[in-house]
Amino acid sequence: MRGTEFLDLDRLQTKEDFERLMLDLLKPLLSRLSPSCTCFETDRVFAHYDAAAADMEAFSRPLWGLVPFWASGKEEASLFPEFESYAALYRKGLSNATDPDCAFYWGDCKAFDQRFVEMAAISYGMLFAPHILWDPLNETEKNNLSAYLGQINDHELPVCNWVLFAVLVNIALKKHGMPYREDMLANYLNGLETFYLGDGWYCDGDSGQKDYYISFAIHFYCLVYAKTMETEDPARCSLYKERAMEFAKQFIYWFDENGDAIPFGRSLTYRFAQVSFFSACLMAGLEPFPTDVMKGLITAHLRNWLKRDIFDRDGLLTIGYGYENLHMSERYNAQGSPYWAMKTFAFLMLPSDHDFYKTEGTTEVEALRKQAVCSMKYADMLIRHYGNHATAFTPGVYSPRGHGHIVEKYGKFAYDTKFGISVSRSQYELCECAPDCMLTFLIDGYLYVRRICLDRRITDDSVISTWSPYPGITVKTTLTPDENGHSRIHEIESAIECVAIDSGFAIRRDDTECVDVTVLDEKNVSSVTNKYCECTVTGHKIEGSGGAAKAASYIADPNTHLLYPKTVIPAVEYRIGKGRSVCRTQVRSKWY
Secondary structure, three states: OOOOOOOOOOOOOOHHHHHHHHHHHHHHHHOOEOOOOOOEOOOOOOOOOOHHHHHHHHHHOOHHHHHHHHHOOHHHHHHOOHHHHHHHHHHHHHHHHOOOOOOOOOOOOOOOOHHHHHHHHHHHHHHHOHHHHOOOOOHHHHHHHHHHHHHHHHOOOOOOOOHHHHHHHHHHHHHOOOOOOHHHHHHHHHHHHOOEEEOOEEOOHHHOOOOHHHHHHHHHHHHHHHHHOOOOOHHHHHHHHHHHHHHHHHHHHHEOOOOOEOOOOOOHHHHHHHHHHHHHHHHOOOOOOOHHHHHHHHHHHHHHHHOOEOEOOOOOEOOEOOEEOHHHOOOOOOOOHHHHHHHHHHHHHOOOOOHHHHOOOOOOOHHHOOOOEEEEOOOOEEEEEOOOOEEEEOOOOOOOOOOOOHHHHHOOOEEEOOOOOEOOOOOOOHHHHOOOOOEEEEEOOEEEOOOEEEEEEEOOOOEEEEEEEEOOEEEEEEEEEEOOEEEEEEEEEEOOOEEEEEEOOOEEOEOOOOEOOEEEEEOOEEEEEOOOEEEEEEEEEEEOOOOOOEEOOEEOOOOOEOOOOOEEEOEEEEEEOOEEEEEEEEEEEEEO
């Protein structure tokens, strides 16, 4: 474990405890502010956008934690010497970075600019902490900042959660009497309605994705709007709150009883932002669940993440998931990207005498889930809870544009809070591909997995998808969870002879921490066990030529798994002949 000795996770009870944790997380980063206060002098991690935009990102994202801290006011100023020192640094940075005549200017914006993303955090500060980030500025500084933010109205944005960045900018400018675009504000708010699906679920615009961007982006920003615009737009604010309450009923299934969340979709490097939706609810005065449950979930989630190896030796958050791992990143991840996780501290806006800080908190949330299985038709997902872990079953629906490992992050059969998932290094070798929880076809030296979902259906107890891994092959897969794991029925129509490997969950092996594994491959059963868990895959060829199923476990290449650097994957092999084949795979998974 590196860089975590500065964190005190033993006591997270009072508001002061959480404020100290937030400041401790930022201290290694803020101590590296450049003399101009417009960027951080850290090791450069290259994203698809320019270096100045990456500097703005690293500057802005800590504001997701600092703003709710500043919003509390005089009490925090007397308790924490950092209160005003950080405020002064950020005022200086905003003054320099938004002055077009300054050598440290962040640069003009263009269409689809990353700078628009980071404007949301600055607008958050103008809305909730104007006494820190707005009122002390002189007229020139206010005009420069407003003009800089206003560029978001002059350029095209992606049709996705980005439209809400423009919403936050425009309401922040409006609140402070600065030039804004009422027409653009209305256009983006109305456009958001085209994203809405039902049961509190949106899709992320024209990408069609349903992932954490619905929770830590769309709902989060809508709740900021609801908190700040209730007088001007009461009907819309009420609607956003109602949808958040509906969403919470299903989103709670994304977390197991220990507070761990399902690793699904892109931007997983934002880590504990996974729970920030519930923090936003508290900020907006919503309690979809009892206060002690929300406190317990947020606290357990934070503790779990902050005990992992997610910091470098200096205490800076790294890119990765369970450990530093650039391999799993997206093209829009730069050195400051992981600090999106600071959104989780939105609850710091609550007064110190709020019940949230008085209750001990509980993770006893099973009673809040009406049943073990939750079918989410608008999310294209079915989730089954197994007590100390939870598994999401999906039909493999994702944006064709992609951002990095899009197939693995959306297209697997199952995603689990404890077992996690793997991402591939190549499509040439099984160990490099590491296709856990996928049916992989081996054809002419290449590996093909579920890439194109032709049709899907989510029932109350199953996920059914029709897909094509390769021209001439069509597969209908039915996933059905049960109390011990899940079954897969694959109905395959193939114009060619080939081999198919059906894999279970990857199991951790770790020689540095003596996490030994036991691998047993016998006939049609492949089983891998360590001291934490086990996964057994049993295959049956029900129909078709090619012979019986055969056990075929394999060692995955290091750093392919999101949680564990080294893994073994249990699997069974099927010989697929021309015509119709039906294969039944049983996956038994257990976490001790």
